[in-house]
Structure formats: C-alpha cells, structure tokens
Amino acid sequence: MSTRLDGKTALVTGATSNIGRAIAEAFAAEGAHVVVSGRSAGRGKEVVDGIRARGGRADFVQAALDGSAAASQALAREATRVLGGRIDVLVNNAGIYPGGVTAATDEKTFDQVYAVNVKAPFFLTAAVAPAMAEAGRGAIINLGSWIARLGVPVGALYSSTKGAVETLTRAWAAEFGPQGVRVNAISPGVVLTPTPGEIHPGEVMMNGTPAGRMGTPDAIAHAAVYLAAEESAFVHGAVLDVDGGRTGVAVIAG
Template sequence: MAVAFAREGAHVVVSGRDETKGAAAVAEIRADGGKADFARADLDGSSAASRTLAAQATDLLGGRVDILVNNAGIYPASSTTTADDEVFDRVFGVNVKAPFFLTQALVRGMIAAGGGAVVNLGSWITRLGVPSGSIYSSSKGAMETLTRAWASEFGPRGIRVNAISPGVIASADWDPATRDAADVMMRGTPAGRSGQPEAIAAAAVYLASDEAEFVHGIVLDVDGGRTGVAVVATA
C-alpha cells in the first residue's frame, strides 16, 4: 500500500516496530522516484503512543496529513478456551484502540485543512467464522463498525471513512507449502486462488482518491468472492 500511494504521488510515512523493514520500504519507494519516510512506533493501544506517531507523521509531512490507513494489526495464535487477559487486551489494544486514538489525533487536522480520507482494514473472517480467530475477528468487526460510525461523524466535516475487508492474501515471499495452504482456502470461490497484496493496495488507493468522493462508510470486500458467493468445492 505504501508503494502504491507513493506511485500516485503521495508523500508516504511508513510506520512500524521494525526499523529494518521500515528502511527497506522507504528505500524501495525512493528508488522508484517516490517520497517516503519512516516513523518507528509500537502501537500498544495507549493514546500516548498513537498521539506520538500522529505528531511524528504530521511533522514529516510538513504539518499536514491528508490520508490515514489504519493497517497495524496482530493475530496471535489462540482460541477462546486458551486466551487469557494479556492476549485479549493486546489484540484489542493494537487492532482497535491504537487506530481509534490515531484517528482521533489526526482527524482534527484533516478537518482544519478542509478534508481528508481514512481507510481502515477489516477482515473476511468478521463475517465468515474460523475456529481459531474469535478475538482477532471481533477486533476487526469493531473496526468495520467504527468505519460506519466515523463516516457518519466525520463525513459532514469533509472526511471520508471507508474500510477494506481483505480475503486470503498470499505474499510473494511465502514458501510454496504455505501458498498452497492459502489456495486451498479459496477452492470453489470465483477467484479460485489466493490474492496478491497489490489487490489490497489498489483498493486503498481508490478509497482514498478523488474518484471515490461519493463513497462513504463502506466495507469493500477484496476477497475473490470468498464471503459474498456460495463456495462449492469438489473433492
């Protein structure tokens, strides 16, 4: 997504916990002629961490942020019967509280500047349950609900808020066995295979663009038909 926004001319601030990965993303963007900077942040769910990142990003971008993509998230392996307080609080801290307070910190500046766009990341398993995702899927369900609430709250003030619900996405650097397992989950769907990260990037760019100026409060399924179409698989 960062690469895709930069190719459209945006000055991108990439954020994360890993400075090595952040530097690599910035280098890729700059090598392609784009503008990018890295701001390290460990979004633990505290309002202070989100406010600090918001301030860093605003400073790096010359005092103005037009687009926020709430993409940070974790998915620790746990089930309802094995999860404890620490796991629950950590998932909701990173997946819900962090984007809530980051949006709170940045949307004021967007309103003052006359407009902006927020793109949240949901998940296909908010509507199609899987046996090991109760905490994660409920956290992403909260983000999809916040998308609609924020669209109602901020739309009249010039801020468009929408979300993407990615399906089964396989990264290019995954080993063949993992990619095969991802493809198995997509058998019988219209796409018939797992998706690529570029599909999510294209959706994010669209939702933040002027072409989507009449789009408010939606959750755009980019999942190869996994949730919207009956899946008929053969043995």
C-alpha cells in the same frame, strides 16, 4: 509515474511488510508523500529506500502502537511534522493475529490484541481526523477482514477486533463525513506475499471461492488507492470486500 494522489500526504501504519508495505508503495507511485510507519527501523528503511529509488517520496517514522493514547498521539505528531504540517490520508493497517481457539486464549493476549487492533487505530484517528475536518478534506482507510462477517472455528478474538473496526468505520463516517473526511474500510481475504514453491496453509481457506486462490498485497493496495483518490469522492462508510469472493459467493462444483 501516475499522479492520482499527486500533492497528497499519507500515513500508513504497519507499512514495513505485506499489505501495509504494498499500500505505501502504491501511494508513493501515485504521487503521494508517504510516511511509512512500523516497529522495525531496518525494514522501514528498506521500504523507504525502495520507494525513493523509484522516484517516490517517503520517510520512515518508527512507532510501536501498543494501544496507548500516548503512542498514537506521538505518531500523529511526528508524521504531521515529517509531512509538512498535514496528513491527507490515514491508513489504519497495523494489527496482530494470534491464532487459537477461545478456550486457549488468556487475558493478556485478549488485552494485547484489542489494544493493537482497536485502541491504537481509535486513538490515532482521534489524533488525526480533527485536523482533516478543520481543513475540510481527508480520507481514512481502515483494514478489516473477511472473518469479521464469516465465522470460522479459529481466531474468534481477531475476528471480533475486525468487526469492531468495521463498526468504527461507519461511526466515523457519520462523525467526520459532514466535515469532508471520508472514512471507509477494506476487507481483505487471505492475502500473503507468495513464496515460490511453497504452499501456504491459508490457501485452503480460499477453496470454493471464485478466485480459488489467495490474494496478493497489490490487490489490497489498488483498492486503497481508489479509496484515497478523488474517484471515490462519493464513497462514505463503505466496507470494500477484496477477498476473491470469500464472503459473498460460494462456488458449487457440479
């Protein structure tokens, strides 16, 4: 087992599947004590049991981050307790993605997506970052998205929430950075756990990129480990594109 995060504690939201699960597993493999948070106790137990079976430290804290300050504050309190009194790394990963176009989006959906994707991490960071600042250290990692900066004709609501998250990343870096808290974001491309023999519709969105394929959750987890570890001590307010070149590069066939 590697030790890049040895002795650190971490809270990962939305950690019972896909990217969040991969990040929690990678943190634990690097020596961190991880709180796996999510809505499903069954899936949470599966993740925690897997981490422990590999010699890592993990606990599950159930939370439905609905955007209310109370829900975020309750998660922060319980995770802090479970982790022995401090959170060194916070990963704001939990989010929802409703497809659809603007005219088909109703107000209830609009409010729900902003509540989960923006309000919840806002109030969770508000609950966690001051203790980090008081200790003079900590890392906060937000999950953005490639469609926050490259417009596509569907998903305007979701992409706008991820644009907000990227803006919050820079604002929080300015607010908490001078107290030793590093705040950065990861902007994934199309990332899904591969299913053998199945072609996912998202694959077409990675056509014309250098990678030429969808990414896997492990790729995002590796980036998260870097941003949580001491190697990134001089990195503040950055948005790290881990998107196969989707936002920055176009491959033109000759």
